Amino acid sequence: MLRPYGKDRWRTKKFLGLTLAISGILVIFTDSTLAAWFGGCLSLGGILVLIQPPRTRLRSGAAFITERKRFKLMVRKPRIVVIGGGTGLGAILRGLKNITDQLTAIVTVADDGGSSGRLRKEFGILPPGDIRNCLIAMADLEPLMEQLMQYRFNGGSGLAGHSFGNLFLAAMTAITGDFQKAIEASVKVLAVRGRIFAATLDNVSLRAELQDGVMVNGESTISQSKAPIKRIYLEPTSAKAVPESLQALTEADLIIIGPGSLFTSVIPPLLVKEVLAAVKASTATKIYICNVMTQPGETDGFSAADHLRVLLDHTDRKLVDYMIINDQEVPPEAQAVYAEEGAAPVLPDREQVAALGVRPITAPLLNTNGLVRHDADRLAKLLAELLPSFLGRRNRWHRNWRRWWRILGQTTALKIGTTVGGGPTCPVESGKALQFDFIAKNLPRFKTPSYAVYTKEEETPAELAPYHLDYEKSLLIGVFLGERPNGGYGLIPREVRLKKNKVEVLYRVEEPLQRGVVQRLTYPAAFFILDRSELPGGELAFFLKEEGSKKPVLVKKLNLL
Numbered sequence: 001m002l003r004p005y006g007k008d009r010w011r012t013k014k015f016l017g018l019t020l021a022i023s024g025i026l027v028i029f030t031d032s033t034l035a036a037w038f039g040g041c042l043s044l045g046g047i048l049v050l051i052q053p054p055r056t057r058l059r060s061g062a063a064f065i066t067e068r069k070r071f072k073l074m075v076r077k078p079r080i081v082v083i084g085g086g087t088g089l090g091a092i093l094r095g096l097k098n099i100t101d102q103l104t105a106i107v108t109v110a111d112d113g114g115s116s117g118r119l120r121k122e123f124g125i126l127p128p129g130d131i132r133n134c135l136i137a138m139a140d141l142e143p144l145m146e147q148l149m150q151y152r153f154n155g156g157s158g159l160a161g162h163s164f165g166n167l168f169l170a171a172m173t174a175i176t177g178d179f180q181k182a183i184e185a186s187v188k189v190l191a192v193r194g195r196i197f198a199a200t201l202d203n204v205s206l207r208a209e210l211q212d213g214v215m216v217n218g219e220s221t222i223s224q225s226k227a228p229i230k231r232i233y234l235e236p237t238s239a240k241a242v243p244e245s246l247q248a249l250t251e252a253d254l255i256i257i258g259p260g261s262l263f264t265s266v267i268p269p270l271l272v273k274e275v276l277a278a279v280k281a282s283t284a285t286k287i288y289i290c291n292v293m294t295q296p297g298e299t300d301g302f303s304a305a306d307h308l309r310v311l312l313d314h315t316d317r318k319l320v321d322y323m324i325i326n327d328q329e330v331p332p333e334a335q336a337v338y339a340e341e342g343a344a345p346v347l348p349d350r351e352q353v354a355a356l357g358v359r360p361i362t363a364p365l366l367n368t369n370g371l372v373r374h375d376a377d378r379l380a381k382l383l384a385e386l387l388p389s390f391l392g393r394r395n396r397w398h399r400n401w402r403r404w405w406r407i408l409g410q411t412t413a414l415k416i417g418t419t420v421g422g423g424p425t426c427p428v429e430s431g432k433a434l435q436f437d438f439i440a441k442n443l444p445r446f447k448t449p450s451y452a453v454y455t456k457e458e459e460t461p462a463e464l465a466p467y468h469l470d471y472e473k474s475l476l477i478g479v480f481l482g483e484r485p486n487g488g489y490g491l492i493p494r495e496v497r498l499k500k501n502k503v504e505v506l507y508r509v510e511e512p513l514q515r516g517v518v519q520r521l522t523y524p525a526a527f528f529i530l531d532r533s534e535l536p537g538g539e540l541a542f543f544l545k546e547e548g549s550k551k552p553v554l555v556k557k558l559n560l561l
Contacts, residue, residue: 013049020046077102078253078387081284083199083269084108085130088260090137091373092289093194095380096256097138099387103194104248105134106275108268110206110234113220115152115162119170126179126198130265132165135183139190149190180242197245199269204239206268208232219264223297231314232263234271241274249278253391256383257320258289259374262307263298267314276315285390286320288358289379292330292365293372296342304360305352312356322390323353324382326374327440328364334372345372350437350467361386363440385492385508434496434503437529439467444523446480451555453477453542469529477505477528477542477555484522491526494547501540503530508547535560 024043028036077100082093085108096103109126111117116127136149149165172182183196208216210227222229249255258266270276279286288311290304299307304325312319325348330338335345353360363382367375441463454460454476457469461478469476479491494506505528539559543552 017046017049020049022046078391079248079251079284080104080254080256081106081248081252082256083266083275083279084258084260085111085265085268086260087133088258088265088289088291088374089130090133091376092256092259092379093134093137095376095378096383097193099380099384101193103138104245104252105138105194105196106199106245106248106269107131107134107196108265109198109200110204110219110264110268112205112218115166117220118162119166123170123174124203125170125173126201126203128166128169128173129163131183131196131198132163132169134196135186135190135192136165138192138194138196140193141190195244195248197242197248199245199275200239200241200272202236202239204234204236206232206264207235208263219268222264223261223295225297228300229263229298232267232271234268237273239272241272241278246274246278249275249282249284252282252284254383254387255279255282255284255286256289257286257311259291261295261298262291262302262310267311270315270319280316280319285322287322287324287383287390288320289324289374290326291346292326292374293338293343294346300342301344303347303349303352305349305356307346308353308356308358318357320358323358323360324365324379325350325353325360325362326365327362328366330366330372338372350439351469354437359435359437361438364442381510382492385510389495432498434498434530434534436493436496436531438493439464439527439529440491441525441527442523443480443525446523446525447483448480449482450480451478451544451553452480453556453558455558464527473532475530475532475535475560477530477544479505479507479526479528479544481509481524484524491524493526493528496528496530498535501536501538502543503535503540504543504545504552506545506547532560 021043024039024041024046027039027042030039079102080096080100081104082089082096083106089105089107093103093105107130109130111127111129112120114129116129119125120127132149136146141149149163149168151164153159153162153164169182169186172185173179176182176185178201180198180201183198186192187194187196205217206219206222208222208225209230209232210216210225211230212227214225214227216222216225222232257270260266270279288308290307291299294300294302302310304323308320308323326346327348330345338344348360348362350360350362361382363378365374365378365382367373367378441461443461443463445461455471457471460469460471460476464476481491492508492510494508496506497504507526537560539557541557542555544555545552
């Protein structure tokens with residue numbers, strides 16, 4: 001794709017270059033002391049202008065440029081890589097394909113149960129089940145075609161239990177002679193938006209060591225064990241990654257891990273050493289999406305922080321930057337159904353997540369139509385809203401330069417000996433971006449739009465009590481949209497900036513994807529949690545500004561000690 005640029009004054013440049021070159025040659029032969037030096041500079045400048053290639057032109061005369069290696073002028077969509085397996089991976093891919101066409105899935109191939117396990121044993125191919133789910137999620141299929149790929153035979157000699165999509169991939173593997181080539185051919189046949197890679201093409205088996213010391217072999221048997229899982233690993237441990245998947249990780253802007261079964265879908269691809277090394281080395285922002293429900297036999301009683309702790313223990317303590325956690329309440333009737341199977345909602349313990357060095361992001365993300373799952377559209381929309389801040393982390397050179405420049409400025413201020421109130425201080429940087437945490441809630445008590453600043457626990461709504469916030473270290477700003485006629489409304493945080501003695505909170509109001517579908521009153525609210533240590537002492541004015549509005553709204557003035 002070409003992008004319009006300005007006019008390319010090619011003839012003018014050539015005339016200028018020729019003039020400079022000739023002038024330089026003439027100056028060299030004068031009697032002046034600096035003639036040789038000055039004339040050489042003129043000639044060199046003229047030559048550089050002459051050898052500069054013209055831009056590509058259309059018949060209309062408008063000049064265009066394409067993407068270059070050293071600096072990119074093309075506006076492209078973000079490169080996103082998703083790692084995992086199972087139904088959770090398919091759910092997020094279904095939403096992400098509408099955000100970008102630069103989408104890559106790296107999928108676990110450790111399944112040994114059901115149709116996939118049978119095909120693996122009978123034909124010696126890698127399990128196709130999780131790959132099939134990704135193909136369907138990322139493809140633009142007619143409903144009938146999707147039903148065909150997911151169709152599972154109920155009878156027949158040898159066919160019972162097999163899905164058509166699994167048999168399709170098995171046949172494609174036999175035709176191409178290679179499992180990865182079969183995936184690539186299927187991507188073309190099904191018009192898939194993006195690329196799909198197996199985590200490894202080696203015939204690996206997933207093994208687990210339980211807390212009681214018992215060793216369990218095979219993915220299908222791990223979740224059936226009653227004792228807690230101590231660790232999992234691949235056999236053989238020397239499994240190799242697909243080279244193209246490593247390249248995708250290197251070039252990624254955003255790497256998403258999960259959602260899915262923690263021990264049998266999310267962690268196994270990262271047990272391939274080359275995949276883990278590529279994720280750690282990538283400059284992309286890394287996000288872990290936590291499950292909304294615990295899984296019997298794997299994560300019984302796990303909170304969000306427990307999920308994260310297990311992931312980091314199996315990989316690296318600094319593997320991820322953010323963790324997305326659902327904070328929407330699961331309907332009581334759905335909880336009762338899941339409780340019969342031993343599953344429960346995952347507790348969003350944000351402070352424990354932050355203590356592990358990962359920034360938590362909580363939002364209502366449930367789809368409770370039958371099964372309790374992540375809503376693909378809500379999750380994709382949240383990621384789309386946060387993408388600008390995620391991608392901003394990649395500009396490390398600029399960020400580090402500003403950091404060193406700020407340190408230099410503070411050091412200079414200290415050396416000057418600036419004193420206010422009897423002691424040396426450093427001036428607060430104008431327009432400084434503050435770090436913050438964010439909680440989204442539905443609070444019926446606030447029926448009209450309002451705002452508030454909370455400095456004490458007794459002032460805050462009772463719904464925040466489970467988060468156990470430390471009000472000596474934190475300060476809360478509440479934003480309440482008031483009564484809304486249907487679900488889907490919400491607040492998306494943009495940024496919080498400190499400008500001298502003013503704190504400005506920028507947010508965006510999220511509207512429902514399909515207005516009027518969920519006919520029930522909602523009362524969206526959000527809380528910005530600021531770290532008091534980043535705020536200066538003295539009187540501070542707190543302002544709120546909705547994205548798109550011209551002026552901020554004054555919420556409150558406080559005198560912070």
